[in-house]
Amino acid sequence: MAEFLFYALSIAAVLFGIGVISAKQPLMCVLSLLGSFVCLGVIYLLAQFQFMAAAQILVYAGAIMVLFLFVVMLLDLGNVEELKENSMRILGKKRITVAVVVAGGLALTSLLGTRDSMASAGPEPVVVRPDAYDPVAEIATLLFTRYLLAFEAAGLLLVASMVAVMVLAKRQREPLSDQR
Amino acid sequence: MTVTLVTLLKILVIYGGLINVAALMTLAERKVSAWMQFRIGPNRVGPWGVLQPLADGVKFIFKEEFTPEGANKFLFRIAPMLSAVPAMLTVAVLPLAGDIAIPKLGTFDLPFFGPTELGGITTNLSITDLDISVLFVLAVSGLSIYGIILGGWASNSKYSLLGALRASAQMISYELTLMLSLLSIVVMTGSLDLREIATSQATIGQWHIWTQPLAFILFVVATFAETNRHPFDFAECEPELVGGFHTEYSSMKFALFFMGEYCAMAVMSGLTVTFFLGGFGVPFWPDAPWFVELPAFLAKTAFFLFLFIWVRWTLPRFRFDQLMGLSWKWLLNLALFNLFLTGLASALGWF
Amino acid sequence: MVIVKRKELSFAERLYLPEIFRALSLTFRNMFQREITRQYPEEPLPKTEVTRGQPRLVELEEGSLACVSCGLCEAACPAYAITIDGGETENFIEREPKLFEIDMLRCILCGFCEEACPKDAIFMSDELELAGFTRKGLVYGIDKLRRPRAALQKRIDYVYRINDRWRNSSSTH
Numbered sequence: 001m002a003e004f005l006f007y008a009l010s011i012a013a014v015l016f017g018i019g020v021i022s023a024k025q026p027l028m029c030v031l032s033l034l035g036s037f038v039c040l041g042v043i044y045l046l047a048q049f050q051f052m053a054a055a056q057i058l059v060y061a062g063a064i065m066v067l068f069l070f071v072v073m074l075l076d077l078g079n080v081e082e083l084k085e086n087s088m089r090i091l092g093k094k095r096i097t098v099a100v101v102v103a104g105g106l107a108l109t110s111l112l113g114t115r116d117s118m119a120s121a122g123p124e125p126v127v128v129r130p131d132a133y134d135p136v137a138e139i140a141t142l143l144f145t146r147y148l149l150a151f152e153a154a155g156l157l158l159v160a161s162m163v164a165v166m167v168l169a170k171r172q173r174e175p176l177s178d179q180r
Numbered sequence: 181m182t183v184t185l186v187t188l189l190k191i192l193v194i195y196g197g198l199i200n201v202a203a204l205m206t207l208a209e210r211k212v213s214a215w216m217q218f219r220i221g222p223n224r225v226g227p228w229g230v231l232q233p234l235a236d237g238v239k240f241i242f243k244e245e246f247t248p249e250g251a252n253k254f255l256f257r258i259a260p261m262l263s264a265v266p267a268m269l270t271v272a273v274l275p276l277a278g279d280i281a282i283p284k285l286g287t288f289d290l291p292f293f294g295p296t297e298l299g300g301i302t303t304n305l306s307i308t309d310l311d312i313s314v315l316f317v318l319a320v321s322g323l324s325i326y327g328i329i330l331g332g333w334a335s336n337s338k339y340s341l342l343g344a345l346r347a348s349a350q351m352i353s354y355e356l357t358l359m360l361s362l363l364s365i366v367v368m369t370g371s372l373d374l375r376e377i378a379t380s381q382a383t384i385g386q387w388h389i390w391t392q393p394l395a396f397i398l399f400v401v402a403t404f405a406e407t408n409r410h411p412f413d414f415a416e417c418e419p420e421l422v423g424g425f426h427t428e429y430s431s432m433k434f435a436l437f438f439m440g441e442y443c444a445m446a447v448m449s450g451l452t453v454t455f456f457l458g459g460f461g462v463p464f465w466p467d468a469p470w471f472v473e474l475p476a477f478l479a480k481t482a483f484f485l486f487l488f489i490w491v492r493w494t495l496p497r498f499r500f501d502q503l504m505g506l507s508w509k510w511l512l513n514l515a516l517f518n519l520f521l522t523g524l525a526s527a528l529g530w531f
Numbered sequence: 532m533v534i535v536k537r538k539e540l541s542f543a544e545r546l547y548l549p550e551i552f553r554a555l556s557l558t559f560r561n562m563f564q565r566e567i568t569r570q571y572p573e574e575p576l577p578k579t580e581v582t583r584g585q586p587r588l589v590e591l592e593e594g595s596l597a598c599v600s601c602g603l604c605e606a607a608c609p610a611y612a613i614t615i616d617g618g619e620t621e622n623f624i625e626r627e628p629k630l631f632e633i634d635m636l637r638c639i640l641c642g643f644c645e646e647a648c649p650k651d652a653i654f655m656s657d658e659l660e661l662a663g664f665t666r667k668g669l670v671y672g673i674d675k676l677r678r679p680r681a682a683l684q685k686r687i688d689y690v691y692r693i694n695d696r697w698r699n700s701s702s703t704h
Contacts, residue, residue, distance in 0.1 A: 027255075027333065031255075031330075034326070050310065050311060050312050051312055051315070054312050054315035054316055054318075054319045055315070055319075057319035057320070057322070057323070058315060058318055058319035058322060061319075061322070061323060062318075062319055062322025062323060062325075062355070063322065063352065063355070066325050066326075066329065066348055066351075066352055067352070069326075069329055069330075069333075069348070070329075070345070070348055070349070073329075073333055073341070073344075073345065136311075136312065136372060212562070214566075215561070215562040215563075215566075216558045216561050216562055217561070218561065218564055218565070218566050218567045218568075219566055219567075219568050220566045220568045220570075397548070490555060490558065490559065491551075491555070493558060494551075494554045494555050494557075494558040495551065495554065
């Protein structure tokens with residue numbers, strides 16, 4: 001039963017993923033992504049990662065996808081090209097610098113993550129205590145001790161990318177004198 | 181075998197109860213509003229108008245199903261379901277009462293299963309007990325935005341779209357307050373299990389309404405916003421947006437939106453009781469049997485349901501910028517402050 | 532120009548919550564006030580002699596109508612609701628209406644017909660309810676309009692009294 005569910009959900013998730021990149025309407029893309037997230041959440045649940053499942057639905061489906069939907073509905077999607085041009089103009093010659101900074105940030109974050117996970121010598125002792133196993137406490141402990149630096153770095157990177165998107169997506173208003 | 185049967189029975193009873201509560205709420209809303217305005221309210225269908233929800237149901241079934249031109253048919257159909265289902269799902273983890281011991285009923289010869297021994301287990305009155313039921317509730321109730329936002333978008337009507345946009349902006353803003361005010365309770369209890377949170381407030385002095393009064397006020401305000409009720413009902417806001425996101429809906433689709441709203445109210449009231457008023461605990465009777473605990477829980481929940489109606493017919497609607505200002509400038513900061521204080525007290529070992 | 536000064540709010544008022552509780556207590560107290568709803572069909576509206584309902588024709592004791600089909604009410608009617616066709620009879624009063632129709636959908640209950648009538652044959656009754664399934668059905672003929680004089684007596688007395696008062700106070704008298 002669990003195996004069948006796993007395969008069915010995986011196939012559904014992949015199909016939804018294909019929907020994300022192939023759907024014509026942007027709204028349908030967002031909804032496909034939502035479906036994919038929900039499938040993943042249920043797969044986590046099947047694997048007994050209850051906390052992961054809840055977090056997946058809560059954070060991705062409940063908050064982030066709503067914002068996506070919001071943006072898609074509010075945005076005047078007729079002039080995507082203009083937006084693209086606009087952002088290229090703002091970036092200008094600094095394009096390469098920005099790319100390097102972003103790539104460097106990503107690399108640094110993943111490096112930190114790997115370093116931290118390698119830090120404990122030898123294979124990680126897997127705790128199999130189904131009676132006393134508290135996934136929330138486990139995750140919290142790991143997140144705030146061993147992976148703290150990587151966690152904070154990822155957060156910083158996300159904030160930086162958010163600021164960047166704001167700068168790029170902001171429509172430049174032409175000064176009044178230029179209209180003549 | 182017994183466990184499966186008992187679970188099925190619990191699902192039937194609890195969902196049936198929830199839907200009946202939602203139906204009766206429509207009547208209660210009209211009755212209470214009438215009393216507050218010196219009127220009588222519905223009194224034609226059945227004694228005291230009790231059968232009014234039934235008459236409304238019949239009316240809804242026979243109304244014309246209307247789909248506006250240019251609407252996205254698929255999303256238009258699916259939106260009411262997306263709005264109603266999360267509200268009904270969350271009731272699955274609400275602890276309604278403590279343990280029930282089912283005595284041994286003897287061995288029965290069931291068709292397909294052969295002789296089976298029934299009874300002899302102890303169960304408790306909630307459909308399921310998750311370790312992380314708080315997160316489950318928050319995650320699933322967060323999904324109810326989709327029904328509203330998709331319903332508004334798929335209707336191909338500007339009123340609907342505006343209502344949907346307002347509703348989603350509002351629900352995202354107030355969800356933060358909702359979660360943060362709950363977190364301080366979670367910090368105090370040290371558990372994400374609703375049943376454990378409820379049982380940790382055994383005596384009336386331990387109710388979290390006394391230990392966390394600020395969180396209580398924040399949570400109640402946020403539930404009003406989350407369920408799109410007055411004074412925050414910008415999703416429908418009749419004078420400006422006709423009917424908001426459900427302007428174009430009719431017949432059972434509209435009824436489903438309506439059911440969803442009332443179910444969400446019932447669940448939110450139940451959650452408020454569980455978090456702040458000791459859940460199913462009976463004041464001054466620590467280990468009451470389940471048939472006393474269940475009415476206690478229902479009575480407490482009924483008070484909050486009444487509060488929803490009461491406030492609706494008392495307060496005027498906010499302005500939208502006031503709503504957003506209240507959320508981001510006041511409630512969110514207060515919730516963060518409260519969480520900080522609770523965390524500090526917890527770290528210092530004050531409780 | 533009027534300069535409106537905003538009222539300075541006290542801290543409690545700006546906190547908003549105490550005011551909410553005041554409002555809530557008001558609505559809660561209102562719940563126990565007496566209802567002022569009238570249960571209409573069971574509890575009819577109070578009717579007095581002044582009530583100006585639908586016009587009705589007076590039927591005399593002998594069973595004939597007081598109307599002589601002079602056509603003054605037809606002429607006075609501002610809504611053109613009245614249609615009359617008269618004829619002669621062998622009675623002491625030699626004329627009576629062969630056809631007297633009031634289109635109740637057009638009638639505006641103004642009472643001009645009552646004032647115009649020289650024979651005290653048409654009065655405004657206290658009947659107010661009007662319902663039907665067709666427009667034709669709401670064009671009332673003689674059979675639906677005739678009422679024994681006793682049924683209209685209250686209104687008739689009232690009209691006489693008012694007319695007397697008017698006559699006695701008239702400056703041209």
